[in-house]
Amino acid sequence: MSPDNIYENNPLHGIGLEQVLTELVDHYGFEILNAYLALNCFKTNPSIKSSVKFLKKTDWAKDKVEAFYLYQYKSLPRADDSQFELPPRDRIVPADQKPGEPAELSFDDAENLRQKRAKKTRERSSTPSNPWGK
Numbered sequence: 001m002s003p004d005n006i007y008e009n010n011p012l013h014g015i016g017l018e019q020v021l022t023e024l025v026d027h028y029g030f031e032i033l034n035a036y037l038a039l040n041c042f043k044t045n046p047s048i049k050s051s052v053k054f055l056k057k058t059d060w061a062k063d064k065v066e067a068f069y070l071y072q073y074k075s076l077p078r079a080d081d082s083q084f085e086l087p088p089r090d091r092i093v094p095a096d097q098k099p100g101e102p103a104e105l106s107f108d109d110a111e112n113l114r115q116k117r118a119k120k121t122r123e124r125s126s127t128p129s130n131p132w133g134k
Contacts, residue, residue: 009093011074012066018052020069027073027102035110036072037064063087075100 034042041054055062066088
């Protein structure tokens with residue numbers, strides 16, 4: 001693969017945010033997107049236009065939606081640690097990894113995931129910031 005097309009295997013290559021969002025909403029709907037991503041733009045009067053406007057101004061939220069697109073909708077394996085540090089559009093997807101079918105998602109799974117994340121957050125916040133206790 002030449003350096004000019006190292007991003008070519010990334011499903012986000014060459015498609016805009018509106019198309020990404022349209023595909024996600026058409027497949028999952030705003031309710032599931034809100035359940036998994038917890039973004040107000042999917043909860044309060046959601047529309048493609050208003051969501052795109054918000055996501056274009058909010059990089060962390062755009063990255064969250066684009067990562068969801070790669071790993072849930074396109075079912076790619078999780079990126080390695082060095083690639084995971086990059087924004088989703090900048091990640092290099094190995095040539096042997098091909099997009100699969102969208103993951104089957106449910107409100108129950110979203111709630112379980114939310115509880116798991118909340119537990120991890122509580123554990124991190126209860127751990128002293130200085131491991132030597134000084």
